[in-house]
Amino acid sequence: MDERIVIDAEGRASSGRSFQTLASDYARFVERLRSQWPEQSPLPYAEFAGPYLESRNALLQGCEQLGTATRDAGEGQAVMAGRNRETEDINTGRVQA
Numbered sequence: 001m002d003e004r005i006v007i008d009a010e011g012r013a014s015s016g017r018s019f020q021t022l023a024s025d026y027a028r029f030v031e032r033l034r035s036q037w038p039e040q041s042p043l044p045y046a047e048f049a050g051p052y053l054e055s056r057n058a059l060l061q062g063c064e065q066l067g068t069a070t071r072d073a074g075e076g077q078a079v080m081a082g083r084n085r086e087t088e089d090i091n092t093g094r095v096q097a
Helices: 009-036 046-091
Strands: none
Touching: 009 046
C-alpha cells in the first residue's frame, strides 16, 4: 500500500476560486437586499418600528459578516494552494529545502 501523502494544490486553488465567486455573488445579493429594503420602518407604531429596524440592521450586518468570512476563506484556500505547491516541489525534489 502506498502511504505517501498527496497534497492537492489544484483542488485548493479551485476551492479558492469557487469561494471568491461565491463571495462576489453573495456581496451583490446583499447589496440588492440593502437597496430594496428601506431604512424606514413600514410599521406605523413606534413600539414596533424600533425592534423591526434593529432586526433589519442585525440581519444585514450578519449578511455582510458572512460575505467577509466567505471571501476570507477563499483567500485562505488560495494561500494554502501556493504553500501546497511549494511543498509538492520540495517533496518531489524539484526544489531544495
